Amino acid sequence: MKIATFNVNGVKGRMPRLLEWLAEASPDVACLQEIASTTRRSGSSSTGLEPEASTGMSIAGPPVAARQAPAQHRKETTMAPTRTDRHDTDEDAVDLLANDHDAIVELFDRYEALAAEEASAEERRELAEEICTLLLVHGAIKEEIFYPAARELLEEEYLIDEALVAQDSARALIDEIQAGDPTEPRYDAQVRILHELVAQHFDEERTELFPRVRQTSLDLEEIGAELAARQEVLLSADEEADAG
DSSP: OOEEEEEOSSTTTTHHHHHHHHHHHOOSEEEEEEEEEEEEEOTTSTTSEEEEEEEEEEEEEOTTGGGSOOGGGOOOOOSOOOOSSGGGSSOOHHHHHHHHHHHHHHHHHHHHHHHHTTOOHHHHHHHHHHHHHHHHHHHHHIIIIIHHHHHHHOSOTHHHHHHHHHHHHHHHHHHHHHTSOTTSHHHHHHHHHHHHHHHHHHHHIIIIIHHHHHTSOOOHHHHHHHHHHHHHHHHHHHHHHHHO
16 A cells, blocks of 8 residues: 655645645555635625634545545546635636636546546546536636626626526536436537537637636636635535535
């Protein structure tokens, strides 16, 4: 058995480096040391959450399974790291959403590889469920926070409307995939179509919507903090639902 240790302070901000280390080390057991950042309820922010420091702790266990449900419910969260405290990184709202785009597209690429390898139905369904969950959370934080804030300042409101239509279309496909049977050929086709739809939507946001939002007076740092906090709440709720 290979055991490896890693000192990581602020795991949310250093998640890319942590994942890179896990890939390089490939340990059977990973021991992590972190000074974590948590949240507490507050009436001073629009999300009802604000950052609060917590004591350091040592965590040991398999790098993925140690904190996950049994295999049939297992789900890796590969979304770009959330930021309960916006001072942890230099990432603003547009950066956060763009990083989410990259993480989700990477998962789609992994699914395509599994489909090409004719991986098991269980393995493909597990990854498809993860993709669907992350897309739903990503869409929710945009619809709840980012789009309304951007609409107030943008002259090109049609960009928001088009984004909402794209998300509605994606949500309809997600519903079909979540209710689908991965042993049927139609299942892989649905995931592939969702990939194409989402890729086009992301490209339009990055080339049209995001640049225009950056030209407005919108406080992207503040909105980014709200997005990160809400994203963390939604992902945590999903993990708790799986565990239950």
